[in-house]
Amino acid sequence: MAINQVEGNILQEEGHWEEAIASYYQALKLNPQNWEIYNRLGQVYQAQNQITETISVYRQGLTLLNPHYAKAVAAYQNAAITQEMLVTPPIPQGEVTVGDYEFPAIPPVTESEKPRPFWTVVIPVYNRTNYLLECLASVLVQWPGAEQMEILVIDNASTPPLFDLVNSIGRGVIRYYRNQENIGVLPNHNVGISLSRGQWIHILHDDDCVLPGFYNRLQQSLQGCPDSIGAAFGNFEYFNEKGTVVEKGEVISWFGDDKGIPQNFLQAIGVTCPLQVPAVVIRRVTHEQLGGYYPHLVCASEWELYKRIAVSYNWWYEPESFARYRIHSHRLTDDDLSSGILATSIRQGIEISKSYLPVEHRADITIQACSYNFNYCLTRAAIPLKSGNVAGALRMLQEILKLDRSPQALAKLFAWLTQDEVAPVREEIIAKLLSVPVDNIPTELQPPQTAIAP
Incomplete structure (x- = not known):
């Protein structure tokens, strides 16, 4: 350098x-x-x-x-075309049953004479603009031409529309759609998947980015891969608001340096999710078979989707770090932690996957997932307290008790409650207990009885 x-x-x-x-x-x-x-x-x-x-x-x-970009932009300018804002077309509605749940169906691509590109990059957007240009540019610099990649921006009724900002660097390459009303985060993802024509789909959030080589390296591995492979992932980097990389992702420590089909992937992803969305690509036919994102999960929805895929398909692994996941103050994950919603979604996701996990692995994976995520949420239960949100902390505790009520888990909970920093939630629990008759106090909230020698 x-x-x-x-x-x-x-x-x-x-x-x-x-x-x-x-x-x-x-x-x-x-x-x-x-x-x-x-x-x-x-x-x-x-x-x-x-x-x-x-x-x-x-x-x-x-x-x-990027000569492909330069040629497309020049051709667009020379044609003197006035690009109009596209309204998102109606999407056929349907459901796919997996286990005990119904998931939004993804319609197959309508057959046409026009060859399908290898890639569709779907960038869902809503109002945020701080990192959007960087995100778009990270894709455009490695755009291999329309025959190989289409780029879709799906605007979830931003106010004002993000049409002009997207077109400022994407005109002639990016196809922009705007929903007539806000349909929610996950339905917006599913719209992009439904509108895609590519063989492989990459969801890229507007605050993340990819590094040069991301699409080329994955395409080299996935082109002509067996039908048993339904998705692929690589390692990634966490970077901050200033664009500085702060640490490597967890993937490399889980799966090592050898690319290919990781062994026992279902057992790993069934317990927790070490992947981040910008480092994952999914074959379109996989969505056609298993559906899209489950819209009733407020967060951790990608974890549920990855488990659903792992039950039916193999995954491909590339150990290089060609994607970046941004950590910043406006992340939705931070709000989810503060409100306690993340714990609720994690529990719900475990319940959903329990219905479709293979019978021979179902009990073991579910028990491990409950124990792991009890600990994960407990270590983060103090986060809501930093913003004075005692209700959010209490919600997290209520949710983790639904995950694991073993003696070991309860001992960890009581030890956590003795910390000085969690005094507000401890006092709230005591106040609630004092207002309830002793006979009505749940067993798991009663302190252990210690025998006193006469």
Whole structure:
């Protein structure tokens, strides 16, 4: 990495925007083919809300580095076409039964003479714009042409519409649809899947991104793979609001360095989910067979989907880190933790998968999942208290007691309640207990009786 680029990275991390910009432009003079520098410049301009400059630097880098993009944009401009905002067309409604549950059906692709692309990238959006251009650019820089990839942005009735922002760098390449009303997060994902024509589908959230090589590397492995493979994943990196990588994902520690079909994947994914959405791709026929995202799960919905797929299909694993999952203050996951909803969804997801897990593994996987996620939620139950949300903490405790009421679990719960930082929730529990007749107190909430020698 060039000295100017390193200096730019440090200055960007420290918030010295103008100095960082100067360093990055010096680095570009030495290496104008370096996409990471264009991306960093885009991040700095975006952080200052200089949208015109952000768009300009991304378009400059994309045009220089991706001839497919440059050709498509030039052809669009020369044709003098006025692109109109597309309204999301009606989606055929249906259901697919897996286990004891009904999941939204994904209609098959209508046969046509036009060849299907290998990839469909679906980017669901709603109102957020802080990282959208970076997300779009990360796909566009490796767009291999319309014959190989279609990119769909599904706007869930943002106010104002994100049409102009998307078209500022995607005109001529990206197809933008806008729902006439907000249909919810997961139904919006399913709309994108239903509108797709690609053989493989990649859901990419607007605050995440992929690195150059993501699609090419996966396509090399998946092209011509056996029908038994229904989905694929790779390792990923966590990065922050400034675009700095803070740690590697957990996948590599679970599955090692050897690419291919991981052994005992169902037993692993059945207990918890080490994957993140930007690092996962799913074959479209898999969705046609098993349905889309279950809309009644407020969060952790991808975990349920991955389990559903693992019951019927093998997964393919690429150990490289070509995707990035952003950690920032506006993540939906943070709100889910604070309200306690995440614990509820985890419990519900375990109940759903219990109905379709193979009989020979069902009990073992379910018990392990309940125990693991009891501990996972308990270690995060203090998070709502940081924002003064005692009700959210109580909800999490109520949910984890539905997961695991073993003596070992209850001992951990009582030990957790002795901590000073959780005094508010402890006092709330005591107040509730004092207002209930002793005979009506649930057994699991009664303290253990200690025999006193006469």
